[in-house]
Amino acid sequence: MNVTVEKRSAWWTVACDELVLPLWKEEELAQVYPELDQRFAGGLAALQQDKEISGEAKSVAVVHTMSRLQAKKLIVIGMGDREKADFVSIRAAWGRAAKTVGGKGSGKTVAVDLRGGRELSTSRFAQAVTEAFCLASYHYEGYRQKPKREAEPLGTVKLLVGSDEEAASAMLGVMRGEALAQGTNLARTLVNEPGNYLTPRALKDAAVAVAKRFGMAYEVLTKDKLEEMGMGGLLAVAKGSVEEPYVVVVKYQGTETWEDVIGLIGKGVTFDTGGISIKPVAGMEAMKSDMGGAAAVIGALEALGQIKPRANVLAVIGCVENMPSGTAFKPGDVITTMSGKTVEIITTDAEGRMVLADCITYARKQGVSCLVDAATLTGGAVVALGHYCSAALTNDEALVSELLSAAAQAGERLWQLPLFEEYCELNKSRYADLKNSGGRYGHCIIGGAFLREFAEDTPWVHLDIAGTAYTSSAKDMQPAGGTGVMVRTLAQFVMNRNQSNA
Incomplete structure (x- = not known):
């Protein structure tokens, strides 16, 4: 069209x-x-x-x-x-x-x-x-x-x-609208793809294709490199699957110097059975959408490649599959993450935070000025906010205000949840520094509190899109299936970082 x-x-x-x-x-x-x-x-x-x-x-x-x-x-x-x-x-x-x-x-x-x-x-x-x-x-x-x-x-x-003046203004709107919609539709397609087609390798290839299309620098971290770097959290999740894990790193550089870099982190679990802590069969087919956060980041890169804002982005996308097998990680295991922090596994179905923990640490080591992660992280987000609004948690009120403003501009609903210290205490373990599940109540907040441990002092916002990345029924501009949620918010957030593109 x-x-x-x-x-x-x-x-x-x-x-x-x-x-x-x-x-x-x-x-x-x-x-x-x-x-x-x-x-x-x-x-x-x-x-x-x-x-x-x-x-x-x-x-x-x-x-x-x-x-x-x-x-x-x-x-x-x-x-x-x-x-x-x-x-x-x-x-x-x-x-x-x-x-x-x-x-x-x-x-x-x-x-x-x-x-x-x-x-x-x-x-x-x-x-x-x-x-x-x-x-x-x-x-x-x-x-x-x-x-x-x-x-x-x-x-x-x-x-x-x-008038000619209106025409020039309208063309700018058309360009942005097309770019944001095309990024959203790319994310929708990735989420809609079945898990036997969209493997971790295929998700990696999708991210690389966007980087190549717009001349963005990129690096693919394979299993050997991940082991060398000590990404124990992500590798633990991948242990049960025959599919190789990958981390894709993409650099969008919109300014002359590589500074004030925004870190965008995407959870890319291409299928989530729950692992050894296996999920109920009802609805498990929708777990092909558990890479919705990665899709949002890839879609945002597509939009940014077209709009070309004067800002810098480091995107880190963890691509894995969570399967049960004789080699899978299991409850009770203690895993050492890239940060050096150890994590006791309470449930293998809280795998997304293990993937994000290492990706966040990697981005921090690359010197990003702030972090935004997007993930279908918890069923608790669905319980709290349903299917019409995504959740935001943060360690930095100024940064989350930017995200909330960007979401409003993009026309996507985003709501901040509290992150009190009491929630952080629930992630403490008797046998390790942390445990990967701190209980049922306030689950969405507890998941965010876990990730905060790895963001440390870097300004960070966590976007839980578990309730919004996939829909079973069509409405307005949205057919049933993948929604591409947060593509437009992430892209708008990056554009807002430079006033000439706000």
């Missing part, structure tokens, strides 16, 4: 298959688009009077033009209350529009009136519309013998603006 920007001409001359117009709750269509209403001999005003056209949120009206316009269909999207509108609600409205347009037949052209108004700048409005169409058009085919999809992809979405 191609997104372009054009200056408006007379509405009836716009060359497209479908013309899409936004309408706010308080607006009269005939007053906003009087020329169009005249072409319909007052018919559009009559349709609004009969409530077949409405500015109410979630309203979508389709009008066949009967050759009154070059467009075959006129689609009116209800935008809701203008005073309450924000980036999220506007993107959602256009996501519903994207689900309506197109229909059968590929390559169709849709023209959109980019009427931003006071609620968003032209650039942000263009970004919202672009993200909506790109995210809503995502489709994962999978491995069916005969491909099947409900609707063919659009060919072109034309954003119509009123």
Whole structure:
């Protein structure tokens, strides 16, 4: 799908298959688009009077033009209350529009009136519309013998603006929207891939492919190197699987000097059986999504490679599989991590924190100025926040404020949970420095407290996306499956680190 920007001409001359117009709750269509209403001999005003056209949120009206316009269909999207509108609600409205347009037949052209108004700048409005169409058009085919999809992809979405100045601003929004959506869709695909296809090697290859595509420096740490470096936590998780473990290190350098480096850490457990502490069979198939944190980091790198902000990022992605076998690590084992800290294994199903512990230590040793890790870490995050909001825990209030702000800008929900010292005490062990499970209650917080031990004095935020990385049902711009959550937040966070890209 191609997104372009054009200056408006007379509405009836716009060359497209479908013309899409936004309408706010308080607006009269005939007053906003009087020329169009005249072409319909007052018919559009009559349709609004009969409530077949409405500015109410979630309203979508389709009008066949009967050759009154070059467009075959006129689609009116209800935008809701203008005073309450924000980036999220506007993107959602256009996501519903994207689900309506197109229909059968590929390559169709849709023209959109980019009427931003006071609620968003032209650039942000263009970004919202672009993200909506790109995210809503995502489709994962999978491995069916005969491909099947409900609707063919659009060919072109034309954003119509009123001036050259608006066009320049809109193009910036389109570029950012496409980059962020493409990064999100890449992450969705990685999460949707089955575990027998997306092995640790394949996940490693996906990260390397992004690095190569944008000329980013990268290094792949293989098992021998991991052993040499003492990454005992990650290697313990990998022991039960025939799949080799990897750590992928990618450097995005957007400034002349390699300083003020942001560390992004991704948990990449490509399938999690729970290991010896095996999970119940019900729902285990969804554990292919346990690499959602790694997918978020890889997707963010994809977006950053396109947007090119003036900032520096060190991405560290741990790629392993957690399986039960005669060689698997087991409850009661004591593992020495890369940091030198020892960990008593209470449950092998708390494996993600072992992977992250070593990846965090590696990033710290590389001298990053701050750390953000993303992981499908705990079922406790799902219990606490459900499937509509990710959790954030931190040792640095200023840093988490940046993440919360970035999430709001990106239109993703993020909520900070407390990290009191009492929770940290629960991770203490009789036989080692730490234990990898401090109890059931407050599990999400306890998992974050464990990771804090490895972040030490480096400013750090942990993003638990266990409840948001995968969904069993479709909604708005999100089909069932991988969500690509936190791609846009991480990318926005990096962009905000340089004011010229904020």
